[in-house]
Amino acid sequence: MEKSVNSVFVNNEEVHFEQGQTILSLLKKELGEDSIPTLCDVSNLKPFGSCRVCSVEVGLEEDGPTKVQASCHTPVMQGSHIYTHTEKLNRLRKNIVELVLTDYPKEKFAADNPKQNELKKVALQVGIDMSDVRYLPGANHLDRQIDESHPYMRADLSACINCYRCIRACDEVQGEFVLTMVGRGFENAVTMGMNDSFKESDCVSCGACSQACPTGAITDVFDSKTNDATEVTRTICTYCGVGCNLDVATKEDQIISITAPYDAEVNEGHTCLKGRYAFKFYDHPERLRSPLIRKDGQLTEASWDEAYDYIINKIKLIREDFGPNAIAGISSARCTNEENYLMQKFIRAVVGTNNIDCCARVCHSPTALGMQRAFGTGAATNSVIDIKYTDCMMVIGANPTVAHPVTGAKIKQAAMKGTTLIVIDPREIELAKYADHFLQLRPGTNVALLNMMLYYIVEEGLEDKNFIDNRTEGYDDFIKNIKKLDIDAMESITGVDRNKVRAAAIAYASAPNAMSFHGLGVTEHSQGTFTVQLIADLAMITGNIGR
Structure with missing residues (x-):
């Protein structure tokens, strides 16, 4: 049988693999998710290799000498031969599970549902039950007390x-x-x-x-x-x-x-x-179960037909007496895009007014306007997945581990693994303790601090001149104003040591790839739009757009 590039033999059948792929991931792809029993492997965790139940035999030639290896963390080797269910492996897996069962509650095992309990599932998969355990009862941990102290x-x-x-x-x-x-x-x-x-x-x-x-x-x-x-x-x-x-x-x-x-x-x-x-x-008992209409000063339950009739009559009456601009609609960012579209269509096309608003405008219109001025669109230039690839993260006016915990955890993980983290916030948020640079500015001084960072990037000659020349406009006027900055005044306004700001600016500008995160601590200020524009300026002056 002729070998091809990136090919391997599974039970003497040739299959193709991706560079860096583990044996287990290849076997799951080729033979099915449950083809190889595992106890310590989870798809969102790194391979660990503690249980050894996923072991396979690997050889360099067909029917040649083999070595037992844990498939979860062993990379596939070009041209190797992998055997998944030999007699030797069956005995090994059965013995491992048997040893585990010697220190596992019998009553619980009997009651466990294999669809919900992976140990029971694996035990049945390898062909062993509690009655098959050959070892005499010995020391165990079955007397450990249940901990029910936590709310969840x-x-x-x-x-x-x-x-x-x-x-x-x-x-x-x-x-x-x-x-x-x-x-x-x-x-x-x-x-x-x-x-x-x-x-x-x-x-x-x-x-x-x-x-x-x-x-x-x-x-x-x-x-x-x-x-x-x-x-x-x-x-x-x-x-x-x-x-x-x-x-x-x-x-x-x-x-x-x-x-x-x-x-x-x-x-x-x-x-x-x-x-x-x-x-x-x-x-919840207090959740509304039906529409309420105020009658004689009291909110009383009504049917949906009653509610719709009431709303329609009121809208018609107000429009006839005072005109359509006497009516306004407010929608919610928690609605779907389709629902919000229909809401604005109703207000504009049916009622006849442009008085339509949404809670997102209060929070995010400075971002949309600031980025529109900078880039021509109010959309983000990065995705959360870029956290895996960036070399520097700047978090300003946001508290991701509290407000957006899943993304916040990803930022924290990246920082712990060595990605440079800059935190700019009046509060010492959780991410501050993981930050390489924590700039604890006075509330409302974001513009001054970001201007300081731009000043030091220019002073250190860390601009991306190629990006500036080919992708930006208005740079000459911009740079004149930056060079006029009174750093003493900026330092006094922000309350942040200029040397700390300089170090953070150099870290951001020197990183091969940098990205920034901002939140309501930036936008819910009178200068929110200008702050967003300055964040965009930081990205543009260092060429951190489109990569």
């Missing part, structure tokens, strides 16, 4: 198999480092914080650990992975603008739990406290 999280570590998935999720997904492993050997155990309870730890209730746990040793008050929901519906979270995908589990038209799908490109199995657990409002 639960821990029953008697069912923990030390796969490290919860710890890695807390680290790699949320970046909180709340969970860790203590002890050695038989004393090895997952713990929260400084050996605290869940409630006493710094847990932010994102639920990443619960979703990652294969056995339910860590779960939540809604039993998100083990409940008896009859239907799951994919939807999009409306709490913030990140757009996280959510899988909503329901039974008899009641929401049972919410999880984050691993195949969602936006959030990849991650969501925040609000997205995962704050759903009880949908059925």
Whole structure:
């Protein structure tokens, strides 16, 4: 059989692979998601290789000598031969699972649903049950106490198999480092914080650990992975603008739990406290169940037909008496684009006025206008996915870990991995402790501080002259005004040491690729539009547009 470029043989059948691909990812693609049993592998976590259940045999020639390797973190090697279900592997996998079961609650295993409990699923997959365990009862951890101290999280570590998935999720997904492993050997155990309870730890209730746990040793008050929901519906979270995908589990038209799908490109199995657990409002006793019409000073329930008739009659009456401009419509940024389109169409085409507004205008019109002046459009020039590729991040007037937690976690992860982070904010937000440069300016002095950064970029000769000459206009007038700046006055206005500003400016301008994030701390000021224009100027003067 002739070998082709980037080809490998799986059970003596030639298949093609991508450079850098792991054996497990190749096998899942070629043989199916459940073709290889795993216990420590999760799609949104880095390969770890602690359970070894995913082991395969790898050789350099057909039916030649082979070596057992963990497929989750072993890269595919050109021309190699991979065997997935040999007798040797079957014995190995069965023995690994058998050892795990010696320290797992029998009653729980019997009650576990293999569709919800991955240990039970893998045990059945490799052909072993509790009755097949050959080892005599010995020391175990089945007496560990259940931790129910937290408002949302639960821990029953008697069912923990030390796969490290919860710890890695807390680290790699949320970046909180709340969970860790203590002890050695038989004393090895997952713990929260400084050996605290869940409630006493710094847990932010994102639920990443619960979703990652294969056995339910860590779960939540809604039993998100083990409940008896009859239907799951994919939807999009409306709490913030990140757009996280959510899988909503329901039974008899009641929401049972919410999880984050691993195949969602936006959030990849991650969501925040609000997205995962704050759903009880949908059925709150105080939620309106029908329209209300004020009669004799009191709001009284009415049918939809009554409400529509009332609204139509009132609109007609006001328009006839005072004209269409006496009527205005306000829509919501939480509505869909289609709903907002229909709302403005109704106000303009049916009512006959342009008095239509939206809450987003108050928050984001300075951004739209500032970027329109700079670039000709009010749209962003970067995507969140660029966090993976940037060399420098500047966060100004925003608190992403609170306002947009999933994106905030990605920024935090990048900073912890070495990406330069500049934080500009009057408050010492969470990201400040990860920042290389924290500029704690006085409220309302964004324009002065950004002008200082532009001044130092010019003074240090860090402009991207090629980009400026070919892609910008008005630079000569701009530079004259920047050079006239009174740095003493700017330093006094902002309350930030000029040397700190200079260092941050050099870091931003020297980075091969830099990107910026701004929020309402920038836009909800009288000078919000000008601040956005200056942020755009920083990007243009350093050529950080379109890459």
